[in-house]
Amino acid sequence: MNTDMAEDTVIEILRNALQVDGDFAPSDAMRLEEIPNLDSMARVRMVLEIERVLDDRLSMEEIIAIESVGHIRELLAAKGKPLAEG
Amino acid sequence: METLLDHLLTIAGNHPDRIALRCGAEAVRYGEFRVRILATAARLRALGVEEGDRVLICGGNTLAIPVLYFAVHALGAVAAPVPPDTPESVLAALAADSAARLALVEKTVRGMPCAVASPSSMTERTASDEEIKPVCRREAIADLLYTTGTTGRKKGVVLTQANVLAAARNITEFIGNGPDDVEVVPLPLSHSFGLGRLRCLAVTGNTLVLEPGVGTGAQVVKRILDTRATGLALVPAGFDILRRMTGDALGKAREHLRYIEIGSASIRPETRQWLTELLPHTRICHHYGLTEASRAAFTEYHSDNHKAGTVGRAAPNVEIFICDEAGRPLPAGETGEVVVRGGMVMREYWNQPELTQQTLCREGLKTGDIGYLDADGYLFLLGRRNDLxxxxxxxxxxxxxxxxxxxxxxxxxxxxxxxxxxxxxxxxxxxxxxxxxxxxxxxxxxxxxxxxxxxxxxxxxxxxxxxxxxxxxxxxxxxxxxxxxxxxxxx
The missing domain is CATH 3.30.300.30 (ANL, C-terminal domain)
Known part of the structure; x- marks a missing residue:
């Protein structure tokens, strides 16, 4: 698995959700509630970004399971999309 | 009983084992809620808070916030809830404007003109907890709610204990909820709508399930289903998020979700239709109101389905008038300014006598909204009151x-x-x-x-x-x- 590629995609997703540029490199262990400014709307944007990358809708269970940065990467990897995009 | 706290303490005395609040995995029973409120009040008093003092309460939907809210009331002091995302400079400005005695803020803030303490540490229980004898007077100021003015300058809405009790009674009477209800509240308690749900708790003695926010909506739906919630309070945008993120999953709650309260904005016709079809047996109550006059009108989607576009009829114990420019009431069908009268109408704006004078009139509170009443008493709004x-x-x-x-x-x-x-x-x-x-x-x-x-x-x-x-x-x-x-x- 190309971990770097998946990580880049994750960071891009979060950057877009948070609407920030520049340095933003959260660790996999970082929980979503620890990310500054990731309020309700940013979380919605995050899910929409993930769905855009995957070109697929997430289920309610999949959305609930996203509790950390690492979970986003695991979800992307499980669905295989980021590697294909690379 | 004269105040919300009187009601709450009575319920706690009669039903100490009933669950008052849930937040995440934690639950607080009414008996414990009472103890925490009175012990926290004693700690606040030790910090110098006295009757009439203003206390800023800045925080998200944790168990500490309801405890602090009622603890401030127990001292006869004034609760001024503030959203947790309030920038430092705004927080300091509000503390200065209200001449606050104390600000309860979880984060570190600089430049505050008053003492600062942490909400969570104030409400933690200790072995040496004392209790105070609560001060409960109808005419005392209960809340100072800062709301956005048209120029961006925040206005402090002054609500007495009588105001907030009247509002809670009116809302509960319309919605028809009771002690057995379990209500999920993803609304910020710092906002008039969410705070209103907390006040209603003191009247009904039900259970509130506090959520940190709407988030992606999925957690809210899961909580509704897991707790077999009978009630839900949410803004229209929250339903759009729920629908977009979880499809029709909310429909799984149709057998136990008895009521919904919606407010703070108008709802899209398609969202309203989706809700009424998804939840055919749920009482879906949408309010119209202002921080200055909480829940002036209500519409219930199923029973008012024949009145497209209305914001409803006057809430119980509330009167709505349409007035001309001279302030004279107009007959049904004629367009003018919406004026609201009732026990929940604010006393004044904090330190703004001119604005108070412009807003309060003989008939009640001038909302600034333009509309008309039809022959059946349904209110229709035609224009926004400002550029907000x-x-x-x-x-x-x-x-x-x-x-x-x-x-x-x-x-x-x-x-x-x-x-x-x-x-x-x-x-x-x-x-x-x-x-x-x-x-x-x-x-x-x-x-x-x-x-x-x-x-x-x-x-x-x-x-x-x-x-x-x-x-x-x-x-x-x-x-x-x-x-x-x-x-x-x-x-």
């Missing part, structure tokens, strides 16, 4: 954002308007007159430490000029219809 932008239920004054945007390097002028948004109802759109290209990311970075997230423009466009009247007032109607303005995006 309603972002998912939170009001944003464009002037405040414009003033800040003009401080950005290269920006000569700025104008903000509400732009339709798929999920939030409206978002902020900023037009900038600038001598250089300004990316939206730069605007976001500039505003983020200065204002709340909801005030940050989602759309930024460059424009040749901001249309203004001869007196310099921005012509927002023209600004909204971009084609009528001599401008080119990106120029």
């Amino acid at each position: 932008i309603n972002v998912g239920g939170r009001k944003v004054a464009p002037d405040e954002i414009e003033e800040l945007l003009c401080q950005l390097e290269g920006v000569e002028d700025a104008g903000c308007v509400g732009e339709p948004d798929e999920l939030l109802g409206e978002c902020v759109k900023a037009y900038l007159v600038a001598d250089r290209e300004i990316r939206r990311a730069e605007v976001v970075a500039f505003l983020r430490s200065r204002v709340e997230e909801c005030k940050i423009p989602q759309i930024v466009e460059r424009i040749a000029r901001i249309p203004r009247t001869s007196s310099g007032k921005i012509q927002r109607q023209i600004l909204r219809s971009a084609k009528e303005v001599a401008w080119t995006s990106g120029q």
Whole structure:
């Protein structure tokens, strides 16, 4: 698995959700509630970004399971999309 | 019983084992709730809080906030709830404006003109907890709620104990909820709507399930299903998020979800239809009101389905008038200003006697909204009362954002308007007159430490000029219809 590629995609997703540029490199262990400014709307944007990358809708269970940065990467990897995009 | 706290303490005495609050994995029973309130009140008093003092309560939906709210009331002091995302400078300004004795804030803040303590540490139980004898007077000020004024300057709405008790009784009477109800509340308790649900708890003695926010909606739906909730309170944008993120999953709650309260904004017709079809047996109550006059009117979607476009009829124990410019009540069918009268109408604006005088009249509170009553007493709104932008239920004054945007390097002028948004109802759109290209990311970075997230423009466009009247007032109607303005995006 190309971990770097998946990580880049994750960071891009979060950057877009948070609407920030520049340095933003959260660790996999970082929980979503620890990310500054990731309020309700940013979380919605995050899910929409993930769905855009995957070109697929997430289920309610999949959305609930996203509790950390690492979970986003695991979800992307499980669905295989980021590697294909690379 | 004269106050909400009287009611709450009576319920706690009669039903100490009933669960009052749930938050995550924690639950607090009414007996424990009472003990925590009175012990916290003793600690507040030890910090110097006395009857009539203002106490800012800044925090998210944790168990500490309801405890602090009622503990402040137990001292006869004034609770001033503030959203947790309030920037430092605003927090300090509110503390100064209210001449607060104490600010309860979880984060570290600089430049506060009053003492600061942590909400969670104030409400932690210790072995040496004392209790105070509560002070409960109807005429005492209960809450000081800061709301957005049309110019961006916040107005402090003064509500007495009698006001907040009247509001809670009116709401409960309309919705018809009771002690057996389990209600999920993802609304911030710092906002008038969420706080209203907490006040109703003191009247009904039910269980509130506090959620940190709507989030992606999935957690809220899961909580409703897991707790077999009978009630839900949410803003219209919240339902759009739930629908977009979880499809029809809310429909699984149709057998136990007895009521919903909706408020703070209008709802899309398609969202309303979706809800009524998804939940055919649920009492879906949508209120119209202001912080100054909580829940002035209610409509119930199923029973009022024949009255498209109405915001409902006057809430129980409330009167609604339509008045002409001279303040004279008009007959049904005639258009004028909506005026509201009832026990829940605020006493005054904090330290703003002129504004109070302009707003309160013989008939009641002048809302500034334009509308008419039909022959059956249903209220229809025709015009907005001001230029405020309603972002998912939170009001944003464009002037405040414009003033800040003009401080950005290269920006000569700025104008903000509400732009339709798929999920939030409206978002902020900023037009900038600038001598250089300004990316939206730069605007976001500039505003983020200065204002709340909801005030940050989602759309930024460059424009040749901001249309203004001869007196310099921005012509927002023209600004909204971009084609009528001599401008080119990106120029």
